[in-house]
Amino acid sequence: MKTAHIISHTHWDREWYLPFETHRHLLVKLMDTLMDTLERDPEFRSFHLDGQTIILDDYLAIRPDRKERLARHIAEGRIVIGPWYVLQDEFLTSSEANVRNLQYGHRDAAKYGALCKIGYFPDSFGNMGQAPQLLLQAGIDTAVFGRGVTPTGFNNTVGEPGEYESPYSEMMWQSPDGSGVLGILFANWYCNGMEVPTDPEAAKAYWDAKLSGAGKYASTPHLLFMNGCDHQPVQTDLSEAIRTAxxxxxxxxxxxxxxxxxxxxxxxxxxxxxxxxxGELRSQRTAGWYTLVNTASSRIYLKQMNHRVQTLLEKVAEPLAAFASSLGHPYPGHWLEYGWKTLMQNHPHDSICGCSVDEVHREMVTRFEKSGQVAENIVGDSLQAIVSHVDTSKFAEYGDGGAHPFVVFNTSGWVRSGTVSVELTIERKYFSAGAPDRLARELKAKPLPAGSLVDDRGAAVPHTLEDLGVQFGYDLPEDRFRQPYMGRKIRLTFHASGVPSLGYRSFAWVTGISAAVASGSGCEPVAASGRGLENRYLKVEIENDGSLTVTEKTSGLVFAGLGILEDTGDVGNEYIYKQTADGATVTTKGQAADIRLIEDAGYRASFEIVHRMDIPVSADERLQTEIEEMTPFTMREAGRSQETVRMDIRVTVRLEAEGRGVLVSAAFDNKAKDHRLRMLVPTDAVTAVHRADSIFEVAQRDTEPAAEWNNPSNCQHQHAFAGVYDDARGMTVANHGLQEYEVLRDGRSTIAVTLLRSTAELGDWGVFHTPEAQCLRACTAELCLIPHAGGGEEHAYAAYEEAYRYQIPWQTVQTEAAAGTLPSVHSFFEWSGKAMAFSSLKLSEESGDWMVRWFNMSGSERNLRCLASGANGFYKSGVLEDRREAIEVEGSAASLAVRGSEIVTLGVSFA
Structure with missing residues (x-):
């Protein structure tokens, strides 16, 4: 006998084709109706609240008087909540953001005493390959999802069973490490049981079709019918409809x-x-048009803002707050939760994907700013707490006229060297000493004293000094009223060498230099000549068209034609790129560029390359007609306008003293519509696969799509980098918030990174104009080109480590010359392990222990060794920070074997 399981739900896009507050207006009506229905109809057993606890917050912000009533229905199991905080886009949010989403969803659900242990991914635009491992670590052994395996087309049409990777809607889904969960696909989408008729005649026609459709895919007699859809109101007469059936x-x-x-x-x-x-579920066995991957390039400015804030939270604020807490500073868990939740309000798939109406994305900018301010405040407090313990007293010996110490923090998981800039106030006059204008004049009249930058060993460090003049500033003491002042400021830029991982190194600007200051500190400088840059690892030559020829000196490999810009027309939408019918392309290849040296500081040298591109001003007039008439984008015939607009693209190419990558940034004012701009990096590697940083894995992907694929474009998601290597050569291209790339099938395995995509409409099920998605604004893009030898994984892992370091901003803080309990150079947590990628270090508020996470980039077992001064215990944990088996300790060090592709979290206790 077959059983029809009817699950009532609503898929609640928090914001999409309507702005957030309009969606919330509808949500409050839905929740009010739901609770009325539950209380009126005992046969209406339960309602699945879309797997995201933020719905509760959004509702109770308007209906706080309904909290007790809501809590009762949740406790009784009639309103089912969790396990996520929001239904995120998995590929456009970081590894740690996916974990925090699970953590805060569980924490919020626990307040109500009930939690649905189902990995719920109803409408993610593809699914991360490590989801089964993450879910199992959270005690979840089943995932349900709507995309990634089955060919889902316009209006969620599906093909025939033979076209699928699985003949059933049920399958086993495994992560790269072998962890497996039961996977259940919404083969008939998550609306196949919506609006069930009560009228017998209508019900007969309805159920004949629905039972047949569900039976077509189910491997068991248990058929799933999802009674709801996007923002679907509660079906209040469902009990009657079931009796009719x-x-x-x-x-x-x-x-x-x-x-x-x-x-x-x-x-x-x-x-x-x-x-x-x-592994990853990315709908590769399809025609290739509806993977929705091009949301990775829709409104790129949002992805860049997200990159900045989530990096600040997970890679800077959390570890610094944990270090400060070990010194007695209160851990700001409440602020971290607020910062993360504010950020995650931008992580639902219709939000971070940039595929909503303009009002939605304007509000996102404000949330990014708010979350970023929270992160910056946590960082500032933590830095001050830490440096108050750092011993900087020795710097007083190096300057007879005074010492101005500062500390450079490296919160990446690897020892780091690179260019650092710091602003120092070398003299202050507080308003209590007189009128501000007089104080400013007095400071301005003083000549800037001669001085030197010294490191912790007292050696002079080559640097660039900028006099920033007299500026207003203020202190905000915790026990007094604000203290405004006028201050004399300078900026120092220099090469910081060998800053310990998860630690710091101290420096100082000293005046009246004493004999104690040694010379000779620094590094082998960058040579700049003609149109070339060179350090000990790389040689860069700039060609007439602004493209780069880079020699990796260790191997002698030469990479040519790097950095060409390509612009094509786009008549798709916020979800999907579709090139204009005319195929018109504008490129900088062979076009003379303006090239000039703009920096030659020894520790770093830079060239500016100016490309002057004439870009079609928009698509031609046919596009607007095709949009209004809802012409399927695959059938659009619009071309590019004959009218052009000049777009100057200023590309800066930098090489640092110990840099193994070429730093490339582009800045331009976009004045054209309906187009896509990409930077091309040919690798000349001969291989059928490539790799990209994904969620807790370096995912290997086929460059050639499946036979079913007929989309000319084969773009993919990335986080920190994409890379290609073969037996002879390799190239990894890192980025800051540029999440779309494609490895071209051009005979050169070119990595094409999208810098901008401009579109005119939302797309999907209606006509929603989105003029702000054209991104007519000042734009920037940052990349790092890391060439390396081929011949095996180990060369690539070194490049990936460089790419991960590149993501994380240096932190600097000025302090006083004073004694302290911490040394002038220090690492709070040391570790080693080939092919291991550091992910996070934070404090568990429940246990007070540090929680440190890595993932194994390789598919084979590796060894991880950790050392934390003062630790008295290590244990393995899962992603929910629970205590599992203890790890044997030698002194303050622990070692453990890590399975291939394993995500490993260690708890470190100090009590």
Whole structure:
């Protein structure tokens, strides 16, 4: 006998084709109706609240008087919540953001005493390959999802069973490490049980079709019917509709079900021939048009803001706050939660993907700014707490006229060297000493004293000094009223060498230099000559058209034609790139560029390259007609306008003293519409696969798409980098917030990174104009080109480490010359392990222990060794920061074997 499991739900896009507050207006109506229905109809058993606890916050902000009533229904299991805080886009949010989403979702659900342990991904635009491992670590053994395996087309149409990787809607889904969960696909989408008729005649037609459709894919007699859809109101007469169905189909058991009961029943009936699918679910066995991957390039400025803020939170604020807490400073867990939740309000798939109406994305900018301010405040407090313990007293010996110490922090997981800039106030006059204008004049009249930058060993450090003049400033003491002052400021730029991982190195600007200051500190300088740059690792030559020829000196490999810009027309939408029918392309290849040396400081040298591109001003007039008439984008015939607009693109090419990558940044004012701009980096590697930084893995992907694929474009998601290597050569291209790339099938394995995409409409199910998605604004893009030898994974891992370091900003803080309990150079946490990628270090508020996470970039077992001064215990944990098996300790060090592709979290206790 078949059982029809009817699960009532609504898929609640928090914001999309309507702005957030309009969606919330509808949400409050839905929740009010839901609770009325639950109390009126005891046969209406339960409602699945879309797997995201933020819905509760959004509702109770308007209806705080309903909290007790809501909590009662949750406790009784009639409103089902969790496990996420928001339904994120998995590929456009960082590894740690995905974990925080799970952590805060669990924490919020625990307040109500109930939690749905289902990995719920109803509408993610593809699914991360490590999801099964993450879910299992959180005690979840089943995932349900709507995309990634089945060909889902316009209006969620599907193909025939033979076209799928799995013949059933049920399958086993494995992560790269071998962790596996039961995967259940919404093969008939998550609306296949919506609006069930109560009228017998209509119900007969409805259920004949629905039962047949669900039976087409199910591997068991338990058929899933999702009673709801996007923002779908509650079906208040569902009980009557079920009674009607029961009369019509006596051989089918109709149950108003929930996921717990449905999954339990499915597991008891699974056949032995389930398919096993592995890794990322990106709809590669499809025509290639509806993977929605081009949301990675929609409104790139949002992705860049997200990159900045989530990096500040997870790679800077959290570790610094943990270090400060070990010194007695209170851990700001409440502020971190607020910062993360504010950021994650931008992480739902219709938000971070940039595929909503303009009002939505304007509000996102404000949230990014708010979350970034929270992170910066945590960082500032933590830095001050730490440096108050750092011993900087020795710097007083190096200057008879005074010492101005500062500390440079490296919160990456690796020892780091690079160019650092710091602003110092070398003299202050507080307003209590007189009128501000007089104080400013007095400071301005004083000549800037001669001085030197020295490191912790007292050696002079080559640097560039900028006099910033007299500026207003103020202190905000915790025990007094604000203290405004006028201050004399300078900026120092220099090469910081060998700053310990998860630690710091101290420096000082000293005046009246004493004999104690030694000379000779520094590094082998960068040579700049003609149109070339060179350090000990790389040689860069700039060609007439602004392209780069880079020699990797260790191997002698030469990489030519790097950095060409390519602009094409785009008549797609916020979801999907579609080149104009004329195929018109504008390129800088062979076009003379203006090239000039703009910096030659020894520790760093830079060239500016100016490309003057004439870009078609927009698509031609046919596009607007095609949009208004809802012409399918694959059938659009619009070309590019004959009218052009000049776009000057200023590319800066930098090489640092110990840099293994070429730093490239581009700045331009976009004045054209309906186009895409990319930077091309040919690798000349001969290989069928490439790799990209994804969620807790370096994902290997096929460069050539599947046979079913007919989209000319084959763009993919990335986080920190994309790379290609073969037996002879390799190139890794790192980026800051540029999340779309494509490895071209051009015979050169060129990595094409999208710098800008301008579109005119939202797309999807209606006509929603989005003029701000054209991104007519000042734009920037930052990349790092890291060439390396081929011949094996180890060369690539070194490049990946460089790419991960590149993501994280240096932190600097000025302090006083004073004694302290911490040394002038220090690492709070040391570790080693080939092919291990550091991910995060934070404090667990429940245990007070440090939680440190890595993932194994390789597919083979590796060894991880850790050392934390003062630690008295190490143990393995999961992503929810629970205590698992203890790890044997030698002194303050612990070692453990890490499986290939394993995500490993260590708890470090100090009490």
């Amino acid at each position: 029961e009369k019509l189909y006596p051989d089918v058991s109709f149950v108003h079900s929930n996921f717990e009961d449905y999954v339990k029943a499915v597991k008891e009936s699974l056949p032995a021939d389930l398919s096993v699918i592995r």
